[in-house]
Amino acid sequence: MRKRKIAITVQRYGKNVNGGAEVFARMIAEKLIETYDVTILTSRALDYHTWKPELPEGTTIENGVTIKRFNHKPKASEKKIHHLKRSYRGRHLYQKFYRFLGRPKWYLKLFPTAEYHDKYGIQWLEHQGPTTYGLVQYIKENENTYDAFIFITYLYYPTAAGLLTVPHKSIFIPTMHDEQPAYFPIFQKTMAAPKSLLFLTASEQKFSQGLFKIDHIKQAVASVGVDPVSDVKDNTVIEKFGINGKYIVYVGRIDTAKGCGEMLSYFTDYLKDTGNAVTLVLAGKNMMDAVNHPNIKYVGFVSDEEKEQLIKHAEALIIPSKHESLSLVVLESFACKVPVMANQLCDVLKDHIELSNGGWLFEDKNSFYKALNDVMANVDNTQKGLNGYNYVMNNFTWDHVLNTYNELIDYVINANKMELTNE
Structure with missing residues:
Protein backbone atom coordinates (compact mmCIF):
# COMPACT_ATOMS: atom_id res chain seq x y z
CA MET A 1 0.00 0.00 0.00
CA ARG A 2 1.32 3.44 -0.95
CA LYS A 3 2.40 5.59 1.96
CA ARG A 4 0.69 8.96 1.94
CA LYS A 5 3.09 11.76 1.04
CA ILE A 6 3.62 14.59 3.51
CA ALA A 7 5.77 17.70 2.97
CA ILE A 8 7.09 19.55 6.04
CA THR A 9 8.30 23.11 5.54
CA VAL A 10 10.65 24.67 8.09
CA GLN A 11 13.20 27.48 7.76
CA ARG A 12 16.28 25.34 8.61
CA TYR A 13 16.74 21.62 9.02
CA GLY A 14 19.47 19.14 9.92
CA LYS A 15 21.36 17.48 12.74
CA ASN A 16 23.78 20.43 12.90
CA VAL A 17 21.03 23.03 13.21
CA ASN A 18 20.58 24.40 16.73
CA GLY A 19 17.09 25.81 17.35
CA GLY A 20 13.94 24.76 19.18
CA ALA A 21 11.56 24.77 16.21
CA GLU A 22 14.14 23.10 13.99
CA VAL A 23 14.87 20.32 16.50
CA PHE A 24 11.13 19.88 16.94
CA ALA A 25 10.70 19.53 13.16
CA ARG A 26 13.41 16.87 13.05
CA MET A 27 11.85 14.89 15.90
CA ILE A 28 8.43 14.95 14.25
CA ALA A 29 9.75 14.07 10.79
CA GLU A 30 11.74 11.10 12.08
CA LYS A 31 8.64 9.75 13.81
CA LEU A 32 6.25 10.33 10.92
CA ILE A 33 8.41 8.39 8.43
CA GLU A 34 7.26 5.22 10.19
CA THR A 35 3.80 5.81 8.66
CA TYR A 36 4.21 8.41 5.89
CA ASP A 37 6.49 9.26 2.99
CA VAL A 38 7.98 12.47 4.44
CA THR A 39 9.86 15.21 2.57
CA ILE A 40 11.41 18.25 4.24
CA LEU A 41 11.30 21.53 2.29
CA THR A 42 13.84 23.98 3.68
CA SER A 43 16.65 26.46 3.05
CA ARG A 44 20.41 25.95 2.74
CA ALA A 45 21.09 27.92 5.92
CA LEU A 46 22.68 26.87 9.19
CA ASP A 47 22.71 30.32 10.81
CA TYR A 48 19.42 32.24 11.14
CA HIS A 49 21.26 35.51 11.81
CA THR A 50 22.72 35.61 8.30
CA TRP A 51 20.83 32.92 6.33
CA LYS A 52 24.16 32.27 4.61
CA PRO A 53 23.48 29.40 2.14
CA GLU A 54 26.05 26.94 3.53
CA LEU A 55 24.44 23.55 2.86
CA PRO A 56 24.24 22.10 -0.68
CA GLU A 57 21.18 22.78 -2.77
CA GLY A 58 19.14 19.78 -3.86
CA THR A 59 17.97 16.49 -2.36
CA THR A 60 19.65 14.54 0.44
CA ILE A 61 18.56 11.89 2.93
CA GLU A 62 19.24 12.11 6.66
CA ASN A 63 18.06 9.47 9.16
CA GLY A 64 15.61 8.17 6.58
CA VAL A 65 14.06 11.59 5.89
CA THR A 66 14.22 13.10 2.39
CA ILE A 67 15.37 16.72 2.49
CA LYS A 68 14.99 19.20 -0.37
CA ARG A 69 17.04 22.36 0.18
CA PHE A 70 16.37 25.46 -1.90
CA ASN A 71 18.64 28.38 -2.68
CA HIS A 72 18.07 31.81 -1.14
CA LYS A 73 19.73 35.17 -0.64
CA PRO A 74 21.62 36.08 2.54
CA LYS A 75 19.61 38.07 5.06
CA ALA A 76 19.01 41.80 4.56
CA SER A 77 20.83 44.18 6.88
CA GLU A 78 19.42 44.57 10.38
CA LYS A 79 19.07 48.30 9.72
CA LYS A 80 16.86 47.65 6.69
CA ILE A 81 14.73 45.09 8.55
CA HIS A 82 14.34 47.42 11.54
CA HIS A 83 13.31 50.33 9.30
CA LEU A 84 10.76 48.17 7.50
CA LYS A 85 9.44 46.79 10.79
CA ARG A 86 8.88 50.30 12.16
CA SER A 87 7.18 51.38 8.94
CA TYR A 88 5.05 48.26 8.85
CA ARG A 89 3.78 48.80 12.37
CA GLY A 90 2.47 52.20 11.34
CA ARG A 91 4.32 55.02 13.06
CA HIS A 92 2.18 57.93 11.91
CA LEU A 93 -0.53 59.36 14.13
CA TYR A 94 -3.29 58.81 11.53
CA GLN A 95 -2.32 55.10 11.36
CA LYS A 96 -2.39 54.74 15.14
CA PHE A 97 -5.74 56.51 15.30
CA TYR A 98 -7.12 54.17 12.62
CA ARG A 99 -6.20 51.15 14.73
CA PHE A 100 -7.62 52.84 17.84
CA LEU A 101 -10.99 53.30 16.09
CA GLY A 102 -11.09 49.61 15.20
CA ARG A 103 -10.09 49.95 11.52
CA PRO A 104 -13.39 51.40 10.12
CA LYS A 105 -13.82 51.35 6.33
CA TRP A 106 -14.91 55.00 6.18
CA TYR A 107 -11.53 56.03 7.64
CA LEU A 108 -9.70 54.46 4.69
CA LYS A 109 -11.58 56.74 2.31
CA LEU A 110 -10.02 59.70 4.10
CA PHE A 111 -6.59 58.10 4.60
CA PRO A 112 -6.04 55.29 2.06
CA THR A 113 -2.53 54.54 3.38
CA ALA A 114 -3.69 54.04 6.96
CA GLU A 115 -3.94 50.29 6.42
CA TYR A 116 -0.92 48.32 5.35
CA HIS A 117 -1.69 45.73 2.71
CA ASP A 118 -0.45 42.18 2.30
CA LYS A 119 2.40 43.25 0.05
CA TYR A 120 4.04 45.06 2.96
CA GLY A 121 3.87 41.94 5.09
CA ILE A 122 5.40 39.80 2.35
CA GLN A 123 8.07 42.46 1.89
CA TRP A 124 8.95 42.26 5.58
CA LEU A 125 9.07 38.46 5.41
CA GLU A 126 11.35 38.62 2.36
CA HIS A 127 13.76 40.84 4.26
CA GLN A 128 13.47 38.67 7.37
CA GLY A 129 14.31 35.60 5.25
CA PRO A 130 15.16 33.05 4.18
CA THR A 131 13.73 34.11 0.83
CA THR A 132 13.32 30.67 -0.70
CA TYR A 133 11.41 31.59 -3.86
CA GLY A 134 12.27 28.22 -5.36
CA LEU A 135 10.69 26.41 -2.41
CA VAL A 136 7.40 28.24 -2.86
CA GLN A 137 7.49 27.61 -6.60
CA TYR A 138 8.11 23.91 -5.91
CA ILE A 139 5.01 23.79 -3.68
CA LYS A 140 2.96 25.44 -6.44
CA GLU A 141 4.14 22.99 -9.07
CA ASN A 142 3.89 19.90 -6.83
CA GLU A 143 0.71 20.60 -4.91
CA ASN A 144 -0.89 17.40 -6.20
CA THR A 145 2.18 15.30 -5.38
CA TYR A 146 1.55 15.60 -1.64
CA ASP A 147 -1.49 14.58 0.38
CA ALA A 148 -0.86 17.23 3.03
CA PHE A 149 1.60 20.00 3.88
CA ILE A 150 2.83 20.77 7.39
CA PHE A 151 4.25 24.26 8.01
CA ILE A 152 6.30 24.95 11.14
CA THR A 153 6.90 28.38 12.74
CA TYR A 154 4.93 31.44 11.70
CA LEU A 155 7.76 33.97 11.59
CA TYR A 156 9.62 33.11 8.38
CA TYR A 157 9.09 33.48 4.64
CA PRO A 158 8.98 29.76 3.67
CA THR A 159 6.11 29.10 6.08
CA ALA A 160 4.03 32.21 5.37
CA ALA A 161 4.45 32.19 1.59
CA GLY A 162 4.18 28.40 1.32
CA LEU A 163 1.09 28.21 3.51
CA LEU A 164 -0.70 30.87 1.50
CA THR A 165 0.06 28.84 -1.64
CA VAL A 166 -1.71 25.66 -0.46
CA PRO A 167 -3.94 26.68 2.48
CA HIS A 168 -6.54 23.98 1.77
CA LYS A 169 -3.94 21.23 2.22
CA SER A 170 -2.14 22.76 5.19
CA ILE A 171 -1.57 21.88 8.81
CA PHE A 172 0.01 24.93 10.44
CA ILE A 173 2.16 24.65 13.59
CA PRO A 174 2.78 28.35 14.31
CA THR A 175 4.88 28.08 17.52
CA MET A 176 3.25 31.41 18.29
CA HIS A 177 4.13 33.55 21.30
CA ASP A 178 3.65 37.10 22.48
CA GLU A 179 6.21 39.13 20.55
CA GLN A 180 6.12 42.20 18.31
CA PRO A 181 5.82 40.51 14.87
CA ALA A 182 2.83 38.45 16.04
CA TYR A 183 0.78 41.66 15.81
CA PHE A 184 1.68 42.38 12.17
CA PRO A 185 -1.45 42.25 9.92
CA ILE A 186 0.11 39.66 7.57
CA PHE A 187 -0.12 37.07 10.33
CA GLN A 188 -3.85 37.64 10.70
CA LYS A 189 -4.04 36.29 7.17
CA THR A 190 -1.66 33.36 7.62
CA MET A 191 -3.23 32.23 10.90
CA ALA A 192 -6.71 32.27 9.33
CA ALA A 193 -5.61 30.42 6.17
CA PRO A 194 -4.83 26.74 6.97
CA LYS A 195 -7.19 23.80 7.02
CA SER A 196 -5.93 22.91 10.52
CA LEU A 197 -3.92 24.47 13.36
CA LEU A 198 -1.74 22.49 15.76
CA PHE A 199 -0.54 24.22 18.92
CA LEU A 200 2.28 22.94 21.08
CA THR A 201 0.69 24.00 24.37
CA ALA A 202 -2.66 25.16 25.72
CA SER A 203 -1.01 28.51 26.55
CA GLU A 204 -0.06 29.03 22.90
CA GLN A 205 -3.58 28.16 21.78
CA LYS A 206 -5.16 30.55 24.31
CA PHE A 207 -2.90 33.42 23.24
CA SER A 208 -3.61 32.75 19.55
CA GLN A 209 -7.36 32.54 20.04
CA GLY A 210 -7.28 35.94 21.71
CA LEU A 211 -5.26 37.57 18.93
CA PHE A 212 -6.49 35.93 15.71
CA LYS A 213 -9.81 35.08 14.09
CA ILE A 214 -9.36 31.31 13.98
CA ASP A 215 -12.58 29.89 15.45
CA HIS A 216 -13.50 28.46 12.04
CA ILE A 217 -10.35 26.30 11.87
CA LYS A 218 -10.01 22.78 13.27
CA GLN A 219 -7.51 22.96 16.14
CA ALA A 220 -5.57 20.53 18.31
CA VAL A 221 -2.87 20.66 20.99
CA ALA A 222 0.10 18.29 20.89
CA SER A 223 3.84 18.79 21.07
CA VAL A 224 6.35 15.95 21.19
CA GLY A 225 6.75 12.64 22.91
CA VAL A 226 9.56 12.22 25.38
CA ASP A 227 11.24 8.85 25.66
CA PRO A 228 12.47 7.49 29.02
CA VAL A 229 16.15 8.21 29.64
CA SER A 230 18.72 5.90 31.24
CA ASP A 231 19.89 6.89 34.73
CA VAL A 232 23.50 6.07 33.81
CA LYS A 233 25.88 9.02 34.08
CA ASP A 234 29.04 9.16 31.99
CA PHE A 396 4.12 13.80 26.70
CA THR A 397 3.86 10.42 25.03
CA TRP A 398 4.49 9.67 21.36
CA ASP A 399 1.28 7.66 21.12
CA HIS A 400 -0.80 10.76 21.92
CA VAL A 401 1.27 13.02 19.66
CA LEU A 402 1.23 10.72 16.63
CA ASN A 403 -2.48 9.97 17.03
CA THR A 404 -3.11 13.72 16.87
CA TYR A 405 -1.04 14.06 13.68
CA ASN A 406 -2.86 11.10 12.13
CA GLU A 407 -6.23 12.67 12.93
CA LEU A 408 -5.28 16.05 11.45
CA ILE A 409 -3.74 14.53 8.32
CA ASP A 410 -6.87 12.41 7.80
CA TYR A 411 -9.02 15.49 8.34
CA VAL A 412 -7.12 17.55 5.73
CA ILE A 413 -7.16 14.74 3.16
CA ASN A 414 -10.86 13.93 3.64
CA ALA A 415 -11.90 17.59 3.64
CA ASN A 416 -10.13 18.11 0.31
CA LYS A 417 -11.73 14.99 -1.17
CA MET A 418 -15.14 16.27 -0.10
CA GLU A 419 -14.52 19.67 -1.64
CA LEU A 420 -13.42 18.07 -4.91
CA THR A 421 -16.55 15.87 -4.90
CA ASN A 422 -18.82 18.87 -4.32
CA GLU A 423 -17.23 20.69 -7.24
Missing part, protein backbone atom coordinates in the same frame (compact mmCIF):
# COMPACT_ATOMS: atom_id res chain seq x y z
CA ASN A 235 31.79 11.12 33.75
CA THR A 236 33.94 11.23 30.61
CA VAL A 237 31.70 13.95 29.15
CA ILE A 238 32.21 16.17 32.21
CA GLU A 239 35.95 15.48 32.14
CA LYS A 240 36.08 16.29 28.42
CA PHE A 241 34.76 19.79 29.03
CA GLY A 242 36.81 20.34 32.20
CA ILE A 243 33.81 20.89 34.45
CA ASN A 244 34.48 20.66 38.19
CA GLY A 245 32.10 20.96 41.14
CA LYS A 246 28.46 21.94 41.14
CA TYR A 247 27.00 23.61 38.09
CA ILE A 248 23.77 24.67 36.42
CA VAL A 249 23.44 24.26 32.68
CA TYR A 250 21.93 26.30 29.87
CA VAL A 251 21.29 24.45 26.58
CA GLY A 252 20.35 26.25 23.39
CA ARG A 253 21.22 29.27 21.32
CA ILE A 254 23.19 31.74 23.45
CA ASP A 255 21.44 34.92 22.42
CA THR A 256 20.03 38.10 23.94
CA ALA A 257 16.68 37.19 22.35
CA LYS A 258 16.68 34.09 24.56
CA GLY A 259 17.25 36.09 27.77
CA CYS A 260 20.92 35.11 28.01
CA GLY A 261 22.10 38.68 28.62
CA GLU A 262 20.04 39.00 31.78
CA MET A 263 20.94 35.47 32.87
CA LEU A 264 24.68 36.17 32.61
CA SER A 265 24.29 39.49 34.40
CA TYR A 266 22.28 37.95 37.24
CA PHE A 267 24.72 35.05 37.54
CA THR A 268 27.89 37.16 37.74
CA ASP A 269 26.23 39.42 40.31
CA TYR A 270 25.15 36.33 42.28
CA LEU A 271 28.73 35.06 42.42
CA LYS A 272 29.99 38.44 43.57
CA ASP A 273 27.26 38.93 46.19
CA THR A 274 27.14 35.40 47.66
CA GLY A 275 30.58 33.90 47.07
CA ASN A 276 28.93 30.54 46.36
CA ALA A 277 30.97 28.07 44.33
CA VAL A 278 28.80 27.25 41.32
CA THR A 279 29.54 27.21 37.60
CA LEU A 280 27.24 28.15 34.72
CA VAL A 281 27.80 25.85 31.76
CA LEU A 282 26.49 27.09 28.40
CA ALA A 283 26.00 24.53 25.63
CA GLY A 284 25.09 25.81 22.18
CA LYS A 285 26.15 28.28 19.54
CA ASN A 286 27.20 31.60 21.06
CA MET A 287 25.64 34.62 19.32
CA MET A 288 26.83 37.17 21.93
CA ASP A 289 30.10 38.57 23.22
CA ALA A 290 31.50 35.93 25.57
CA VAL A 291 31.68 36.78 29.29
CA ASN A 292 35.17 36.02 30.56
CA HIS A 293 34.71 34.58 34.06
CA PRO A 294 36.23 31.47 35.68
CA ASN A 295 32.76 30.26 36.73
CA ILE A 296 31.24 30.59 33.26
CA LYS A 297 32.12 27.84 30.81
CA TYR A 298 31.18 27.79 27.11
CA VAL A 299 31.27 24.27 25.67
CA GLY A 300 29.89 25.10 22.22
CA PHE A 301 27.57 22.99 20.09
CA VAL A 302 27.32 19.48 21.57
CA SER A 303 25.96 16.14 20.39
CA ASP A 304 22.62 14.83 21.69
CA GLU A 305 24.49 12.32 23.85
CA GLU A 306 26.74 15.02 25.33
CA LYS A 307 23.75 17.28 25.94
CA GLU A 308 22.00 14.51 27.87
CA GLN A 309 25.05 13.92 30.07
CA LEU A 310 25.54 17.64 30.71
CA ILE A 311 21.95 17.83 31.93
CA LYS A 312 22.19 14.65 34.03
CA HIS A 313 25.24 15.89 35.94
CA ALA A 314 23.82 19.38 36.56
CA GLU A 315 22.14 20.59 39.72
CA ALA A 316 19.50 22.20 37.52
CA LEU A 317 18.80 23.36 33.98
CA ILE A 318 18.19 27.08 33.53
CA ILE A 319 16.06 28.63 30.79
CA PRO A 320 15.81 32.45 30.94
CA SER A 321 13.74 33.08 27.78
CA LYS A 322 10.54 35.14 27.96
CA HIS A 323 9.32 33.79 24.62
CA GLU A 324 8.85 30.05 24.26
CA SER A 325 6.08 28.09 22.58
CA LEU A 326 7.10 24.72 24.06
CA SER A 327 10.75 24.50 25.27
CA LEU A 328 11.91 21.02 24.38
CA VAL A 329 14.93 21.31 26.65
CA VAL A 330 12.70 21.65 29.73
CA LEU A 331 11.03 18.35 28.85
CA GLU A 332 14.43 16.77 28.18
CA SER A 333 15.68 17.91 31.57
CA PHE A 334 12.60 16.49 33.30
CA ALA A 335 13.14 13.20 31.46
CA CYS A 336 16.61 13.13 33.05
CA LYS A 337 15.01 13.80 36.50
CA VAL A 338 16.81 17.15 36.69
CA PRO A 339 14.83 20.17 37.97
CA VAL A 340 14.55 23.46 36.07
CA MET A 341 14.96 27.16 36.82
CA ALA A 342 12.70 29.04 34.37
CA ASN A 343 11.59 32.57 33.56
CA GLN A 344 8.20 33.26 35.11
CA LEU A 345 7.44 35.92 32.49
CA CYS A 346 6.96 33.18 29.87
CA ASP A 347 3.50 31.62 30.25
CA VAL A 348 4.57 28.32 28.72
CA LEU A 349 7.52 27.91 31.07
CA LYS A 350 5.43 29.01 34.03
CA ASP A 351 2.84 26.35 33.18
CA HIS A 352 5.51 23.64 32.91
CA ILE A 353 6.94 24.48 36.33
CA GLU A 354 3.64 24.99 38.13
CA LEU A 355 1.91 21.95 36.63
CA SER A 356 4.87 19.70 37.37
CA ASN A 357 6.24 21.25 40.57
CA GLY A 358 9.53 20.40 38.89
CA GLY A 359 11.57 23.49 39.61
CA TRP A 360 11.72 27.17 40.39
CA LEU A 361 10.51 30.36 38.70
CA PHE A 362 12.28 33.72 38.59
CA GLU A 363 11.48 37.06 36.99
CA ASP A 364 14.16 39.44 38.29
CA LYS A 365 17.50 39.43 40.09
CA ASN A 366 16.05 38.84 43.57
CA SER A 367 13.94 35.85 42.52
CA PHE A 368 16.90 34.52 40.51
CA TYR A 369 19.06 34.67 43.65
CA LYS A 370 16.37 32.88 45.68
CA ALA A 371 15.94 30.12 43.11
CA LEU A 372 19.67 29.53 42.74
CA ASN A 373 20.13 29.55 46.54
CA ASP A 374 17.51 26.79 46.77
CA VAL A 375 19.30 24.82 44.05
CA MET A 376 22.65 25.16 45.80
CA ALA A 377 21.16 24.23 49.18
CA ASN A 378 19.59 21.16 47.53
CA VAL A 379 16.09 22.18 48.63
CA ASP A 380 13.96 19.34 47.22
CA ASN A 381 16.16 19.01 44.11
CA THR A 382 15.67 15.26 43.89
CA GLN A 383 11.92 15.43 44.52
CA LYS A 384 11.45 18.24 42.00
CA GLY A 385 13.40 16.23 39.45
CA LEU A 386 11.11 13.24 40.04
CA ASN A 387 8.06 15.50 39.82
CA GLY A 388 9.26 16.74 36.43
CA TYR A 389 9.88 13.18 35.27
CA ASN A 390 6.35 12.10 36.21
CA TYR A 391 4.90 15.18 34.49
CA VAL A 392 6.65 14.31 31.24
CA MET A 393 5.83 10.60 31.35
CA ASN A 394 2.14 11.33 32.07
CA ASN A 395 1.63 14.11 29.55
